[in-house]
Amino acid sequence: MQDVLSLAAQNLLSPIVLFFVLGVGAALARSDLTIPEAVAKGISLYLLFAIGFKGGVAVSNNGIDLTLGMTLMAGVILSFVLPFIAFGLLRWISQLSRTDAAAVAGHYGSISIVTFVAATSVLQSSGIVAEGYMVAVAAAMEAPAIFSALLLVSSGGKGRLDGALIREILLNGSIVLLVGSFFIGWITGAEGMAKIEALIVSPFQGVLCLFLLDMGLVAGRGLKQGRAVLRPGPLVFGMLMPVIGSCLGLAFALMIGLSLGGAVLLMVLAASASYIAVPAAMRVALPEANPSVYLTLSLGVTFPFNLTLGIPLYLAMASAVHGG
Amino acid sequence: MEKHDAKRVAIIIEAIMESRLRQALEGAGVTGFSVLPVLGGSGRSGNWRRDDTVSRGGGMVQVICIIRPEKLDRMLEAAFEVVDRHIGVVTISDCQVLRADRF
Numbered sequence: 125m126q127d128v129l130s131l132a133a134q135n136l137l138s139p140i141v142l143f144f145v146l147g148v149g150a151a152l153a154r155s156d157l158t159i160p161e162a163v164a165k166g167i168s169l170y171l172l173f174a175i176g177f178k179g180g181v182a183v184s185n186n187g188i189d190l191t192l193g194m195t196l197m198a199g200v201i202l203s204f205v206l207p208f209i210a211f212g213l214l215r216w217i218s219q220l221s222r223t224d225a226a227a228v229a230g231h232y233g234s235i236s237i238v239t240f241v242a243a244t245s246v247l248q249s250s251g252i253v254a255e256g257y258m259v260a261v262a263a264a265m266e267a268p269a270i271f272s273a274l275l276l277v278s279s280g281g282k283g284r285l286d287g288a289l290i291r292e293i294l295l296n297g298s299i300v301l302l303v304g305s306f307f308i309g310w311i312t313g314a315e316g317m318a319k320i321e322a323l324i325v326s327p328f329q330g331v332l333c334l335f336l337l338d339m340g341l342v343a344g345r346g347l348k349q350g351r352a353v354l355r356p357g358p359l360v361f362g363m364l365m366p367v368i369g370s371c372l373g374l375a376f377a378l379m380i381g382l383s384l385g386g387a388v389l390l391m392v393l394a395a396s397a398s399y400i401a402v403p404a405a406m407r408v409a410l411p412e413a414n415p416s417v418y419l420t421l422s423l424g425v426t427f428p429f430n431l432t433l434g435i436p437l438y439l440a441m442a443s444a445v446h447g448g
Numbered sequence: 449m450e451k452h453d454a455k456r457v458a459i460i461i462e463a464i465m466e467s468r469l470r471q472a473l474e475g476a477g478v479t480g481f482s483v484l485p486v487l488g489g490s491g492r493s494g495n496w497r498r499d500d501t502v503s504r505g506g507g508m509v510q511v512i513c514i515i516r517p518e519k520l521d522r523m524l525e526a527a528f529e530v531v532d533r534h535i536g537v538v539t540i541s542d543c544q545v546l547r548a549d550r551f
Contacts, residue, residue: 158499288468345500407464411533416494 131250132436138249140242141432143333147340148428152348159338167335169301174324175241175259176302180309181317182256191380192257195390196264198376202394203265206372207233207272210365218357220417226276227406227413228358231422232365233269234398235262237298238339239430241332243392246435247385254385258393263303265393267293270405277410289408296401336431343423350420358417362425366395370438374445384446391438396430397422452548455520456512459527460486461536463507469530473513476526479551481513491535508536514543516551 135141150157159167183192210229214220220228240262247254270293309316347354373394377387399422406413461469466483473481486508488497501507515523520540531538545551 161499342500345497349494349496404464407462407534408468411535 131440132433135246135436136432138246139329139333140245140336144336144340144343144428144431147337147342148344148347149340151341151344157341159334159341164335164338167331167338168298170331171241171328171335172237172298172301173305174328175237175244176305177309177317177320177324179256179259180306180311181313182309183306184256184310184313186256188257191255191382192260194380195255195257195261195382195386198380198390199261199265199393200268202369202372202376202390203233203235203268204272205233206369206394207269207276209368210361211276213365213368214358214361217361218355220358223277223410223413224417226273227410228361228418228421229276230269230273230406231397231399231402231418232369232426233265233272234267234402235265235393236396236398236422236427236430237262237302237400238335239392239396239427239435240389242336242431243389243435243438245329245332246439247388250439252385252388252439253383254389255383257306258386258389259302259306261390262393263299263306266296266299266398266401269398270402270409273402273406274409289405292408293401293405296404298400339423339427343427346420347424350416350424353414353417353420354425358421359425362421363429366397366426366430366434367437369394369396370434370441374438374442377442378445384442387442387446388435388439391442392430392435395426395434395438397426399423399427449546451544451546453517454514454543454545454548454551455517456514456541456543457520457523457527458539458541459511459531459536460508460538461511461531462534463509465530465534465536466509466511469511469527472526472530473511473523476523477519478513478515478523481511484510484512486510514545514551516548 147157207226207229210232211225214225214228215222218225240258244254370391373391374387377390382390399419403415403419406418407415459469470481485498488495489508490496498507513523524538524540527538
């Protein structure tokens with residue numbers, strides 16, 4: 125218990141979390157602090173490029189084994205199944221309509237790449253190594269949840285999934301850059317890393333802080349706008365569902381035999397909720413769903429929860445049962 | 449200078465729907481239009497600012513096209529297929545153009 129509290133305190137006082145808190149505070153205090161849209165987009169591209177490339181280099185250095193395929197499969201299953209659990213939980217503890225509950229549920233099967241990046245940063249600072257291919261697992265978990273959400277509402281005749289949307293989901297810019305960088309890192313290996321590490325290693329933490337400042341601003345303003353959504357039921361869901369997801373992630377990680385770091389990352393992926401790919405897909409396929417409900421929950425509740433308390437909690441849980 | 453009557457249609461729609469609206473307009477024979485970013489606004493879903501949207505699904509764009517009056521109904525039918533279920537505003541106003549052969 126002492127270790128968990130110490131880890132949580134250490135995480136809460138890390139620069140990335142403190143910059144996030146600064147952003148939330150500035151937004152709630154109505155400061156005019158804003159990261160320009162183009163800068164935020166550029167930073168996001170940098171983080172995807174860096175995390176993808178580093179993952180690929182790690183795979184190149186350590187090689188691949190059977191667990192890669194099994195972990196990918198576990199990620200896809202988690203992404204597909206979690207929305208059904210989330211939907212049942214939401215319908216039980218909240219008054220949300222079937223359509224809104226399905227849209228929210230879809231977000232909780234998909235992932236938040238920023239939470240994933242923050243978790244890799246925590247692991248790195250704790251000296252815990254994870255499988256490099258977890259980046260590919262993150263990419264594989266983006267889309268299946270969207271199909272689950274649409275399945276959940278299909279009986280009501282709602283939800284529109286056409287070829288253009290499937291293409292947009294599978295080839296959205298974030299996934300293309302993440303997977304592309306991963307393969308380039310894999311192909312070029314340590315030699316490739318030596319050539320660009322000045323760009324993607326040393327500045328990474330600082331750029332991540334700036335990005336989390338922006339995320340804090342966006343989350344804070346989203347919380348102000350979405351206050352009406354934050355009734356007790358959805359609020360409890362936003363903090364309970366990540367813990368349920370992380371437990372399932374841990375169970376899969378133990379079955380597959382992932383390392384401690386890999387187990388934590390799979391837990392974080394299962395615990396996080398999307399606020400980029402899935403909202404866009406929901407606006408196209410399920411426009412009747414209220415965007416302020418799912419954005420407030422995923423970005424305003426679950427993202428801060430995972431960033432501050434969730435990641436150290438998942439690390440403590442995994443450390444307690446992993447034994448290695 | 450000779451002036452010709454035309455219709456100006458302005459459609460504010462979610463950015464994520466822009467490519468679908470473009471296709472619909474082109475399919476309806478609209479030969480030109482402009483797309484402008486919307487910086488922010490307020491509506492039934494509350495206030496929003498472009499700088500505060502983290503998702504591609506969050507922003508809005510305005511598509512403006514100027515067409516001959518006889519093309520209006522076909523264009524509106526095609527556009528409505530796209531915007532029907534979505535957040536947005538469609539306005540139609542009279543305007544005049546100098547070079548009618550371009551519209």
